[in-house]
Amino acid sequence: MLLLISPDSVEEALDCAKAAEHLDIVDVKRPDEGSLGANFPWVIREIRDAVPADKPVSATVGDVPYKPGTVAQAALGAAVSGATYIKVGLYGCTTPEQAVEVMEGVVRAVKDYRPDAFVVASGYADAHRVGCVNPLALPDIARRSGSDAAMLDTAIKDGTRLFDHVPPDVCGEFVRLAHEAGLLAALAGSVTAADLGALTRIGTDIVGVRGAVCEGGDRNAGRIQPRLVAAFRAEMDRHARERAAAVAAAS
Numbered sequence: 692m693l694l695l696i697s698p699d700s701v702e703e704a705l706d707c708a709k710a711a712e713h714l715d716i717v718d719v720k721r722p723d724e725g726s727l728g729a730n731f732p733w734v735i736r737e738i739r740d741a742v743p744a745d746k747p748v749s750a751t752v753g754d755v756p757y758k759p760g761t762v763a764q765a766a767l768g769a770a771v772s773g774a775t776y777i778k779v780g781l782y783g784c785t786t787p788e789q790a791v792e793v794m795e796g797v798v799r800a801v802k803d804y805r806p807d808a809f810v811v812a813s814g815y816a817d818a819h820r821v822g823c824v825n826p827l828a829l830p831d832i833a834r835r836s837g838s839d840a841a842m843l844d845t846a847i848k849d850g851t852r853l854f855d856h857v858p859p860d861v862c863g864e865f866v867r868l869a870h871e872a873g874l875l876a877a878l879a880g881s882v883t884a885a886d887l888g889a890l891t892r893i894g895t896d897i898v899g900v901r902g903a904v905c906e907g908g909d910r911n912a913g914r915i916q917p918r919l920v921a922a923f924r925a926e927m928d929r930h931a932r933e934r935a936a937a938v939a940a941a942s
């Protein structure tokens with residue numbers, strides 16, 4: 692499982708760089724603008740320069756409306772600014788068809804510019820609270836649009852977590868559908884170390900985290916701490932080892 696960490700500023704990205712050996716992807720966002728709030732192009736650029744070259748930089752394009760042209764242009768902006776993972780939160784899409792249309796525009800805009808870019812179609816575990824597409828529709832939306840991964844995060848950061856809205860067995864179905872479509876499955880949403888056993892067991896490919904590696908577990912007032920990133924990674928590694936041993940014992 693890959694670890695994606697979301698700093699909200701160049702200063703926090705520098706803290707991530709101190710813990711670079713423990714993480715896999717640095718994800719630029721602006722939490723003030725929403726769960727997948729987009730940051731400024733110059734911030735993406737500065738963060739790209741600040742983190743080690745072998746760590747991919749991801750950027751969120753925002754909790755986007757159903758405006759395919761607007762979103763495609765924004766996604767290209769993120770790619771031009773140096774992000775190679777482009778994450779789109781399909782907040783304003785109320786049907787899978789709308790979501791596919793938005794993601795097709797993103798895939799074309801980004802991959803025409805950079806064919807090796809990795810496009811992530813993200814829905815929300817608490818979709819029922821904001822009226823967007825059902826979480827289990829995401830793998831098919833990602834597949835039909837030519838995206839590379841399907842993701843779930845939470846739209847409303849009010850302390851409720853991924854598993855409060857989509858229990859582990861349903862997340863397992865999400866992962867299974869993504870894999871069946873040839874995609875990676877990414878999960879986030881106030882995930883804590885206590886969730887790592889279930890996330891490992893269901894075969895999650897990427898776990899996205901902010902609050903759990905911020906001081907006091909506070910994604911807004913707290914700041915990312917390199918020691919918390921290291922501790923979170925140690926827990927991930929422990930679960931991966933235990934899972935591998937359990938699988939080996941059962942075979």
Ligand SMILES: O=C[C@H](O)COP(=O)(O)O
Pocket residue numbers: 695697718844848879880881882899900901902903910
């Ligand atoms: O993409 C991952 C998100 O930034 C997760 O943030 P969170 O762990 O605070 O919900």
